[in-house]
Amino acid sequence: MHPVRHAGWVRSTHWIVALSFLVLAFSGFVILMSHPRLYWGEAGNELTPALIELPISRNHRHGGWEASAPFFGSAGGPASASRTYEIFNQNGWARSLHFLAAWFLVATGSVYVALGMLTGHFRQHLVPPPHERAPRRFWDDLINHLRLRIPPATGGPQYGLLQKCAYLGVVFLALPLAIATGLAMSPAITAAYPFVSRTFGGMQSARTIHFFAFVALVGFLAAHVAMIVASGFRRHMRAMTLGR
Numbered sequence: 001m002h003p004v005r006h007a008g009w010v011r012s013t014h015w016i017v018a019l020s021f022l023v024l025a026f027s028g029f030v031i032l033m034s035h036p037r038l039y040w041g042e043a044g045n046e047l048t049p050a051l052i053e054l055p056i057s058r059n060h061r062h063g064g065w066e067a068s069a070p071f072f073g074s075a076g077g078p079a080s081a082s083r084t085y086e087i088f089n090q091n092g093w094a095r096s097l098h099f100l101a102a103w104f105l106v107a108t109g110s111v112y113v114a115l116g117m118l119t120g121h122f123r124q125h126l127v128p129p130p131h132e133r134a135p136r137r138f139w140d141d142l143i144n145h146l147r148l149r150i151p152p153a154t155g156g157p158q159y160g161l162l163q164k165c166a167y168l169g170v171v172f173l174a175l176p177l178a179i180a181t182g183l184a185m186s187p188a189i190t191a192a193y194p195f196v197s198r199t200f201g202g203m204q205s206a207r208t209i210h211f212f213a214f215v216a217l218v219g220f221l222a223a224h225v226a227m228i229v230a231s232g233f234r235r236h237m238r239a240m241t242l243g244r
Contacts, residue, residue, distance in 0.1 A: 004156045005243050010121065013112040014240060020105035021217065023097060028214060030094035033057035038211055042202030051208060106179060113171065125157040126168055132161050145227075153232035155239035163227075166220060174216050181210035 006014075036054035037044070044050070053060060116122045141162045144150075151160065159167070183189045183196055184206035190197040200206040228236045238244060 004158070006156060006239055007119070007121070008243065009111075009115050010157070011240055011243060013108050013115075016108040017105055017112070020101045020108065021221070023101035024105065025214070025218060027094040027098040027101065029056075031091050031098060032211070034059060034091040036060050038208040039204035040201065040208060041204055042197075044204040044207075102179070102182060105175075109171075109175060109179075116171075121157075125159060126164050126171075128161055128164050132164075137161055138165070148230060150227060150230040153228075153235035153239070155235055155244070166223075170217065170220055174213055174220070178210060178213040178217065181206040181213065185210065 032054065033056055035046075036056045036059055037046070037050040038052040038054070039048065040051045116126075138161055141160055145162055180196075181200055184200050185197075185203055190203065197203050197206060200209055
């Protein structure tokens with residue numbers, strides 16, 4: 001009996017989603033550098049208290065404002081206060097790239113979920129069978145991974161219990177949450193469907209949740225790559241590219 005290998009559609013969607021996520025992570029970090037402050041509620045800016053401040057760029061705690069300067073010489077004209085130093089604000093290209101990569105991920109992810117349900121992929125390979133659902137089984141698998149007792153790669157979807165739970169969490173929780181909160185930050189979406197933003201407690205709350213979903217996904221990616229290396233990098237790569 002021949003061992004089960006990764007289906008062609010699984011391999012194709014895997015690499016498109018992986019590339020899309022890397023682009024999203026890079027562009028999202030650039031966007032965050034422009035305003036590395038997280039808030040809770042509908043509104044948030046540099047004149048309101050931040051829930052979290054991230055020291056990841058020179059925009060972090062910019063140091064105050066200079067004296068106000070008028071735009072025009074006439075009395076009563078608009079005035080502006082400049083920062084005490086030039087800020088990092090070159091993120092227009094990152095927003096466009098982020099938006100483009102997001103639609104690639106949404107489209108490809110939708111195809112993956114649809115085929116996963118239609119072909120039985122989730123039921124056969126990702127949903128733990130009843131005999132694996134005991135808390136003791138999960139705990140034992142977790143301890144083995146922490147002690148680096150990693151079984152060798154099989155070249156197919158013969159996943160361990162911890163893998164199954166991680167993949168299900170990414171496919172049905174972390175990624176949908178990142179997508180939904182991303183839509184909740186879109187002015188076009190919230191103007192047409194205000195409930196999307198209100199669902200998360202406001203646009204800035206959605207941004208904060210979006211950030212933590214991103215952190216969870218980056219953590220998963222790091223652990224995923226580490227497990228691939230530990231269990232047989234060449235075997236995994238051959239199986240996920242050539243299907244053998």
